[in-house]
Amino acid sequence: MNPAPSFSPVILEDQEIGYSFESSAHLFFFGTRFATREILSELYPQLQWSSMRQEHGNKFAQASQPTSRIIPIADALWTPDRHIALLVSTADCVPVLVATDDFVASIHAGWRGILNGIAPLCIETLRKRHGFKLDNALAIIGPHIQQKSFDFTRDDATPFFNLASKLELNTNHAIQNNPGDPTKVKISLNLFIRAQLTASGLTASRIAELPVNTHACVNFHSYRRERVAGRNLSFVARL
Numbered sequence: 001m002n003p004a005p006s007f008s009p010v011i012l013e014d015q016e017i018g019y020s021f022e023s024s025a026h027l028f029f030f031g032t033r034f035a036t037r038e039i040l041s042e043l044y045p046q047l048q049w050s051s052m053r054q055e056h057g058n059k060f061a062q063a064s065q066p067t068s069r070i071i072p073i074a075d076a077l078w079t080p081d082r083h084i085a086l087l088v089s090t091a092d093c094v095p096v097l098v099a100t101d102d103f104v105a106s107i108h109a110g111w112r113g114i115l116n117g118i119a120p121l122c123i124e125t126l127r128k129r130h131g132f133k134l135d136n137a138l139a140i141i142g143p144h145i146q147q148k149s150f151d152f153t154r155d156d157a158t159p160f161f162n163l164a165s166k167l168e169l170n171t172n173h174a175i176q177n178n179p180g181d182p183t184k185v186k187i188s189l190n191l192f193i194r195a196q197l198t199a200s201g202l203t204a205s206r207i208a209e210l211p212v213n214t215h216a217c218v219n220f221h222s223y224r225r226e227r228v229a230g231r232n233l234s235f236v237a238r239l
Contacts, residue, residue, distance in 0.1 A: 089231035143212035
C-alpha cells in the first residue's frame with residue numbers, strides 16, 4: 001500500500017460528499033457533513049455496512065455479520081472479511097482507519113478515547129491475540145478538530161501531560177500554551193494518536209493524515225462550533 005495516499009474528492013450532484021483513497025486491496029473514505037448512510041450505500045453498492053454504538057470508551061469489537069442486527073457497543077471495529085465497510089462517526093473527534101493485508105479497523109478516538117487508549121488497545125490486541133503482522137499496515141488519521149482550535153483548561157489537561165511523558169512526546173509541541181488565555185492550553189490530538197500508534201507497533205512513515213480542521217471547515221460537522229452537531233461518516237473496507 002502507498003504510505004502517502006492521495007485523496008480524491010467524491011462529488012455527487014455538485015456536492016462534495018467526502019474524500020476517498022483506493023488501493024488495489026482497500027478503500028478509505030472520509031465524509032463531509034453531506035455524506036449520509038443512504039448516499040454511501042448508493043455510491044458504493046458493492047459494500048456491506050457495519051457500525052458501532054460509540055461511547056468514548058476503550059471497547060473494541062469484531063464487526064458483526066451484515067445480516068446481524070446486533071450493533072456492538074465499541075469505539076473500534078475490525079474485520080478480516082472483504083467488502084465490509086466499517087463505519088465510524090465523528091464531530092471533532094478523530095477517525096482513524098487502519099488497513100493491512102489481513103484486516104481493516106476503524107477507530108473513534110476523541111480526547112477521552114485517547115486518554116482511554118482505544119487505538120493502542122485495538123492495534124496491540126490484533127497483533128498479540130490474533131497474530132496479525134503490522135509490517136505493511138497503513139493508518140490514516142481523518143478530519144478532526146486541530147490543535148489551533150482545541151482549547152483545554154490547563155487544570156483538566158493534567159492527564160495529557162502525564163500521557164505525553166509516558167509516550168515521550170515533546171509537550172512544547174503536543175500541548176501548547178494559549179497565548180490569549182493562560183488558564184488554557186491547546187492540545188494536538190493528532191500527535192497523541194501518532195505516538196500511540198507507533199508505540200503499538202505501526203511504522204511512523206506509514207501513518208498518514210487527511211489534514212482538515214472540522215472546527216474551521218463548515219463542510220464538516222463540528223460539535224464545538226455548532227454545539228448541536230450531526231456526524232461525519234468515515235469508513236475503511238477490504239476489497
